[in-house]
Amino acid sequence: MLGEGLIKGLAETARNFVGSYFSAERLTTVQYPEERIAPYEATRDFPFLVYDGDDWEAGLRCTSCQICEKECPPKCIYIEKSKDKKPDFTGRPQTYPARFDIDISVCMSCQICVEVCPFEAIKMDTEFELSTTDRFGGLLQNRKQLAKSNAHYHKIHPTEAAESDAGLAAEKAKFDAKTKAAAEAAKAKAVAAAQAGEGA
Amino acid sequence: MFEKLDQIFVLLLHWILGWLPAGLRPVTGVLLSVVTIVCVFPALFAICVLLERKGLGRIQNRYGPNRVGPFGVLQPIADGIKSLTKEDIVPLSADAVVHFLAPVVLVVAAFLGFAVLPMGRNMVLVDMDASLLFYFAIGASTELSVFMAGWSSRNKYSLLGAMRAVAQMISYEVPLLMSSVVVVMMTGSLSLVKIVEVQNQYTHGLPHWYIFTPWGFAAFILYAVAGTAETNRSPFDLPEGESELVAGYFTEYSGFKFALFFLGEYLAMLSISGLGATLFLGGWSAPFAFLSWVPSWIWFFGKMMTSIGVFIWLRGTLPRLRQDQLMNFAWKFVLPLTLINLFVAALWRFMGEGWLRWAVCSAILMVIYILMARVGMRREHLGPREYRYAE
Secondary structure, eight states, X not given: OTTHXXXXXXXXXXXXXXXXXXXXXXXXXXXXXXXXXXXXXXXXXXXXXXXOSXXXXXXXXXXXXXXXXXXXXXXXXXXXXXSSOEEOTTSOEEOOEEEEEEETTTOOOXXXXXXXXXXXXXXXXXXXXXXXXXTTTTTEEOHHHHEEEHHHHHHHOHHHHHHHHHHHHHXXXXXXXXXXXXXXXXXXXXXXXXXXXXXX | OHHHHHTHHHHHHHHHHHTSXXXXXXXXXXXXXXXXXXXXXXXXXXHHHHHHHHHHHHHTTXXXXXXXXXXXXXXXXXXXXXXXXXXXOOOTTSOHHHHHHHHHHHHHHHHHHGGGOOOSTTOOSOOOTTHHHXXXXXXXXXXXXXXXXXXHTTOHHHHHHHHHHHHHHHHHHHHHHHHHHHHHHHXXXXXXXXXXXXXXXXXXXXXXXXXXXXXXXXXXXXXXXXXXXXTTOTTSOGGGOHHHHTTGGXXXXXXXXXXXXXXXXXXXXXXXXXXXXXHHSOTTSOSSGGGTTSOHHHHHHHHHHHHHHHHHHHHHHOOOOOHHHHHHIIIIIIHHHHHHHHHHHHHHHHSOSSHHHHHHHHHHHHHHHHHHHHHTTOOOOOOOOOOXXXX
16 A cells, blocks of 8 residues: 555664664674774884884884885875985894885875885884875874884784784894805805915 | 643634733734744644654664764754855756745745644634645646646756656546545535534544544555655655656756755655645544543644654655656556545435444455456556667
């Protein structure tokens, strides 16, 4: 009969209306500033720079190779290379960024900078509450604001950080082995040269 | 004591007037009443908006506004401040004068309707003999303001919305009037005060409301349908269908003019609810004889707000109609039913007291309703669509 569907529909909405006062399951809203959902491990928002140890400036992994700057699709990274050098995690002297700025109002969270970084120096953060009252300076983050410790990285992305650490350790071991082998070879060569000298 | 409470507003007015010289009394009395109406109904509008947003939220299993003040009760104030401080943009090619006048005309017309509604015992601003006629004459002028808004904006969405609105309002104006005519036939008067007085009688403690008769019940349902369409409320909100026409006829309005349109729409809802309560639900009379001590204005406003609640409930339930469905429903279903209802009401009047007229009138209405639903509102089964492509 005409009007039957109307009554059914009204009953359904009435059930929802009353039900929302009595069953908390119906209300799926998370009231954000007070209530929060824990972020998923794969959450990514804006990049940050990883440093080892306690001193952010000395520990920065970035060698200012500028690959990320070139690869960044919206061109939101600005890097200035340092004139001097400091040792990296393997001990080799490397340049470091004298300036490293990311304009987070331009950044589109694509993670390409992270994919291309050969030094595991730039990673994605989960921090998203970055609003500021200064829309020009406030949204341009410098290297000090971007620098976050490896411990922080472990906290937000444990699995990924462990993989990254393992990769770095393997590379360091490889490098150490290589330097050791080179040193031994050099030593052997020196010994051989000495023996040859004696023989002559 | 309850007598005094019932007449508190009337007594207050007389007390204030007592301080004034006799010459000023009539003018001041009218002015004070007008000011009261102009203050009370916007306040009710604020309450309605809050109720609507909370109610719709709950229907959709959301919280609704709950940030401004305890439980979000101050939300209307925040909304008001926001709309007052927003920039008032008038399109460059708009007809500025008409564009300005349209919301004003709408609100004025909406307020004028309240002048003749009896809101309590002795509480009516103008007690004229043809108040129902006056009400419908004023109600029809809202169509003018809607078309003014749509035409002057020089925007195709506005114009489409306005054309839809005019077509819809004129179509539903007819059943709205026709469903009210039965009440006039029974009462023998166009005066709303008289209509309420006739309904304010009790037999065995039950009221003589018109809704408790077969023709009155049918007329009330038809009135509710036509009233919903007349106020452009969902499911008849085609003129302002936001998914189709941005905002319909008030697309080009911003700031306080937009708020005025919003106010006008809610005032129309309130007044159509008030008229419905007056015509069919006994106006300010109590639902049971033993409750007649409760002040009359509480009943009137209670009935009005209950209707608003039903409006909100319907909005939360029903999807929007299509234009052809809207027109079919008006001309092929609602209007014939109101005409038949006129006949049924006449039959009721001349069959005399007794159970026979109850049986006959109810049977006629039921049979007609079912037949009309089967024949008139039959779904047309369209075959699969054939597409022709350009070669």
